[in-house]
Amino acid sequence: MMLMKRRDFLKAGAAATALASLYGCAGGTRASGHVVVVGGGFGGATAAKYLRLWSEGGIQVTLVERHAEFVSCPISNLVIGGVKTLADITVPYDNLRNRWGIRVIQDEATGIDAGKRTVKLAKGGELSYDRLVLSPGVDFLWDQIPGLAKADAQARILHAWKAGPQTVALRQQLESMADGGVYALSIPKAPYRCPPGPYERACLVASYFKQHKPRSKVIVLDANEEVVSKKGLFIKAWDDLYKGIVEYRHNSEVKDVDAGSATAILEFDKCKADVLNVVPPQRAADLAARTGLKLINNRWVDINWLTMESANTPGIHVLGDAIFPAPTMPKSGHMANQHAKLAAAAIINLLAGQEPNPAPVVMNTCYSFVDPKNVIHVASVHQYDPATRLVQPVKGAGGVSAARNEVEGKVALGWAKNIWADMLG
Amino acid sequence: MKPLTLAALLGLAAVAGTAQAADPNLARNLAATCANCHGTNGRAVEGAGLDPLAGLDKAKILQKLADFKSGVKPATIMHQIAKGYTDEQLDLIAGYYAAQK
Numbered sequence: 001m002m003l004m005k006r007r008d009f010l011k012a013g014a015a016a017t018a019l020a021s022l023y024g025c026a027g028g029t030r031a032s033g034h035v036v037v038v039g040g041g042f043g044g045a046t047a048a049k050y051l052r053l054w055s056e057g058g059i060q061v062t063l064v065e066r067h068a069e070f071v072s073c074p075i076s077n078l079v080i081g082g083v084k085t086l087a088d089i090t091v092p093y094d095n096l097r098n099r100w101g102i103r104v105i106q107d108e109a110t111g112i113d114a115g116k117r118t119v120k121l122a123k124g125g126e127l128s129y130d131r132l133v134l135s136p137g138v139d140f141l142w143d144q145i146p147g148l149a150k151a152d153a154q155a156r157i158l159h160a161w162k163a164g165p166q167t168v169a170l171r172q173q174l175e176s177m178a179d180g181g182v183y184a185l186s187i188p189k190a191p192y193r194c195p196p197g198p199y200e201r202a203c204l205v206a207s208y209f210k211q212h213k214p215r216s217k218v219i220v221l222d223a224n225e226e227v228v229s230k231k232g233l234f235i236k237a238w239d240d241l242y243k244g245i246v247e248y249r250h251n252s253e254v255k256d257v258d259a260g261s262a263t264a265i266l267e268f269d270k271c272k273a274d275v276l277n278v279v280p281p282q283r284a285a286d287l288a289a290r291t292g293l294k295l296i297n298n299r300w301v302d303i304n305w306l307t308m309e310s311a312n313t314p315g316i317h318v319l320g321d322a323i324f325p326a327p328t329m330p331k332s333g334h335m336a337n338q339h340a341k342l343a344a345a346a347i348i349n350l351l352a353g354q355e356p357n358p359a360p361v362v363m364n365t366c367y368s369f370v371d372p373k374n375v376i377h378v379a380s381v382h383q384y385d386p387a388t389r390l391v392q393p394v395k396g397a398g399g400v401s402a403a404r405n406e407v408e409g410k411v412a413l414g415w416a417k418n419i420w421a422d423m424l425g
Numbered sequence: 426m427k428p429l430t431l432a433a434l435l436g437l438a439a440v441a442g443t444a445q446a447a448d449p450n451l452a453r454n455l456a457a458t459c460a461n462c463h464g465t466n467g468r469a470v471e472g473a474g475l476d477p478l479a480g481l482d483k484a485k486i487l488q489k490l491a492d493f494k495s496g497v498k499p500a501t502i503m504h505q506i507a508k509g510y511t512d513e514q515l516d517l518i519a520g521y522y523a524a525q526k
Contacts, residue, residue, distance in 0.1 A: 053465070054453070334461055341457045345450060357448035363458050363509060365502065379502055381509020397509030401501065408501050414474040419461045421470045 031055045031352040033130035036119050038109045038287070040065030040093060043135030043319030043336035046423040050344035051133075052100040059351060062103040062127055063096060064119065067164070070424060073194060074333050074367075075416050076163040080171050081204030083372045089163060089416075091424045109136075112291040114313045131347050134293075135319040135336065136285035137162070138193050144281050146256050153259035161193060161279045173275045174205060179213040181274035184264055186254040188281040189223045191300070193321045193331045196229035196378065198222075198279055200368040203234070206242040207371045218246045221264055221271060223253035229330070230368060230378050230400050237370035237404060254278060284322035293318065300324035305384060305391050306356045308343035317343040326382055326391045330364060337419060338362035360384045362391055363398075367412035375408035376401040452517035455510070459518065467522045483523035490515050 032055075037048045040063050048063045070091045078084040096102040111120040112132065119127045140159065142149050148157060160170040174183065183205050187198040202220050209216040227234050227248070238246040256265040262276040283289075283299035294302045294312040301318045302311035305326065310316045320336030329335060339362065346356035363381040370376060380398035382391035401408060448454065456467070459478065463469050467479035478486065492498035493507040507515070 049465075050457070054450070337461055338458060341454065341460075345448075345454050345457075349448070355446075355448075357451060357454055359447070359451070361455055361458055361510070361514070363506065365461070365506075377502060379505050381506060383509070394509040397505060397507075399505045405501070410474050411501060414470075415462050417470045417473040418464050418475055422460050422465050425465065425470075 030058050031348040032058045033351045034060045034062070034128070035131050035133060035347060035351075036127050036129040037061060037063045037133040037135065038112075038119065039135035039137060039285075039320075040067070040070060040096075040104070041135060041137055041320065041336065042333035042419070042423060043340045044133060045070060045093075045096065046337045046340035047133045047135065047317075047319060047344050048096055048102050049100050049423060050341050051347065052102060054344055055348050055351075057101065059348065060103075061100075062105060062129075063093070064105050064107055064109050064121065064127070065093070066106070066108050068106055069093065070420075071163040071167070072333070072416065072420065073161075073163045073197070074419075075413075076160070076167045077197065077201045077204050078369060078372070079163075079167050080160060080174070080201060081208050081369075081372065082171065082175075083204070086164075086168055089167075091420050093424065095425055109287060112287065112316070114291060114316060117315055129315075130351060132316045133319065133340075133343060133347070134288065134291075134316055134322070135340070136287050136322050138282040138321050138331075139285045140280040140282055142280060145254065145278060147259050147265070148257055148278065148280065153257070157257055157259050157262065157276050157278055159279055160277060161197075161282075170275075170277060174208065177213070177216065177274045180215040181213070182217045182219060182272070183209075183275045183277065184219040184221060184271050184273035186252075186264055186276075186278040187220065187222045187224065187228075188279055189253065190228050191325065191331060192279065192282050194366070195330045195332075196234070196366055196368045199227060199229065199234040200370070201277075202246055202248075203237055203242070203368075203370045204372070206238075206245045209245055210242065214245075216245070218242070219271060219273070220246065220248045221252040221254055221266070222248065222250050224250065226250055229366070230376050233376040233400060233404060234368075234370070237374075237376075241371060282321075284318075288318065288322055291316070296324040305342075305389060306358065306360065307346040307350070308339055309346075317347060319343055326393075328380060328393045329362075329382060329391070330366060330378075332364055332366050334366065334419065335362065335364045337423060338364070340423075358384070358386075360391065365415070367408060367415055369409065369412065370404050373406050373409045374404040375406075375412045376404050377408060377412075452521040455514050456518045456521040459506075466525050468525070478522040479525035481522060483519045486519035486522060487515060490519065 072089040093104045108122040160166040206218045254264045264271040293310045308317040319339040321331040365379045385392040469477040493503040
C-alpha cells in the first residue's frame with residue numbers, strides 16, 4: 001500500500017530535474033527525501049532496495065545503472081570454466097522497479113556537482129538529490145600496461161573482470177584454443193577486486209583443460225609475493241587436482257603485453273600464451289576522483305565508517321570496491337552488500353534528523369570453486385571500534401574452510417541465489 | 426507503514442543527540458548482516474539450500490547459535506560467523522528474526 005503513492009508518481013513521468021521537489025512530502029521524524037544511487041551492482045542495488053524497505057517507502061530512490069540487467073561477477077568463473085551460462089548469472093532490475101518502486105534509469109552518470117547536489121547523465125538531463133549513494137566499482141589503470149591502451153588490444157587480450165560480454169568472450173577463446181595450448185592469467189598487486197577470484201579462475205580453467213584439453217597448461221603470473229587469499233587451500237587444490245596443469249609463478253608482475261602475439265612482458269622475461277588473460281591494476285572508478293572525493297594512495301575513496309560518507313564531501317556515501325577498505329576487508333560483492341545496508345540505515349537516520357547507528361557491524365564471506373563441485377570459503381566479521389573509527393575484524397571469528405568440500409559447493413550456489421534476491425528480489 | 430517501526434522512529438527523537446545511545450533499529454541492522462545467506466528479513470530463497478530464519482522460535486535460534494559458538498553443532502561456516510557477534514547482539518538478532526512473520 002505504501003507503494004501506491006510511489007507508483008502514481010512514476011506514472012506521472014516527471015522530468016528528471018523536477019524530481020526533488022516532487023519527492024519527499026512526509027513530515028515528522030520519518031525519513032523522507034530523494035536519494036540517487038549511482039551503480040546497480042552488489043552495493044548500489046542493495047542500497048536502493050534497503051532504502052525503500054527500511055524507510056517504508058518514505059524515501060524516493062532513483063538508481064542510475066549503465067546496463068539493462070545485473071550480471072554477477074561471483075559465479076562468473078563457472079561460466080569461464082564452462083559449467084554455467086551467462087543467463088545463470090544474470091538478474092533483471094524488474095523487482096526494484098515494480099516491487100520496490102525504485103526509478104531505475106539505464107544511463108551513465110558523467111558528473112556530480114557535490115555543492116548543488118546534482119548528477120549529470122550521459123543521455124542528457126540532471127538529477128537532484130538530498131543524498132547520493134555512489135557505488136561505481138573499479139576502473140582499470142590501462143596506463144600501467146601500455147600495450148593494452150588501445151581498444152583493439154583490449155578486445156584481444158581480455159580481463160573478464162567485469163562480468164558480461166568479456167566473460168563469454170574469454171570462454172570462447174578457451175574453447176577455440178587447441179589442446180596443448182597455454183592459458184596465462186596475470187594478477188595485479190593487491191588490493192584489487194575479489195582477492196580469491198583469479199586463483200578460482202585458474203582452478204576452473206584447469207578443470208576444463210583436465211577434462212577436455214589435457215595437454216594444455218595454466219600459467220598464473222602473480223604480481224604478489226604469494227597467493228593473496230586462501231593460500232593453503234588453493235595450493236593444495238593445484239597439487240591434488242591439477243598437477244602438471246597449473247604452474248604458479250609469484251613476484252611475476254606483468255608490465256606490458258604484446259597483444260598481437262598474446263605475450264606477457266615481465267621485468268626480466270616474457271611469457272607467450274595462446275590465451276592471455278590480464279586482470280589489470282585497478283582503482284575507484286574515475287567518477288570518484290572527478291567528483292573531488294578524497295582518495296587514499298590516489299586510488300580508493302576515504303570514507304567514514306559510521307555512514308560510508310566520503311571523508312571530504314558531505315552528502316555522498318560511497319560503497320563497495322571503490323572504497324579504501326578497513327583492515328583485512330576484501331573487495332567483494334558480499335562486502336559491498338553489507339556496506340550498502342550500513343549506508344542505508346545511516347542515510348535514513350540522517351534524513352530523519354537523527355544520529356547514525358554508533359555501533360555498526362559488517363561481515364564478509366567469499367566462496368571459491370576449486371572444481372565444479374568443491375568449494376572453499378573465507379569469512380570475517382567486523383565491528384566498529386570507536387578508538388580507531390574503523391570496523392575492525394573480530395579476533396577469533398571468521399576463518400577459512402577446513403578443506404575443500406562438496407557441501408559448500410551447494411552452499412555457494414545457494415549463497416549466490418540468496419544474495420541476488422537480497423539485492424534485487 | 427508498520428506501527429512498530431514508526432514507534433521506534435518516534436522513540437528515537439527523544440534520544441537523538443546522544444551519539445552513544447543504541448540505535449532503536451540496532452536489531453534490524455544486525456540481522457541484515459545475515460541476510461546475504463538467509464534471505465531478506467530471514468526469508469531465504471526456497472530450494473536454494475540455506476535455512477530461513479524468519480519466524481523461528483527465539484530460544485531455538487539462540488540455542489543453535491550458542492551450539493555453533495561452542496562447537497557442539499557441526500558447521501561449515503556458522504561457528505566462524507557466530508563468534509564474531511556478542512551474546513547481546515545475537516539476542517537482538519534472534520529476537521528480530523523470531524518476530525518476522
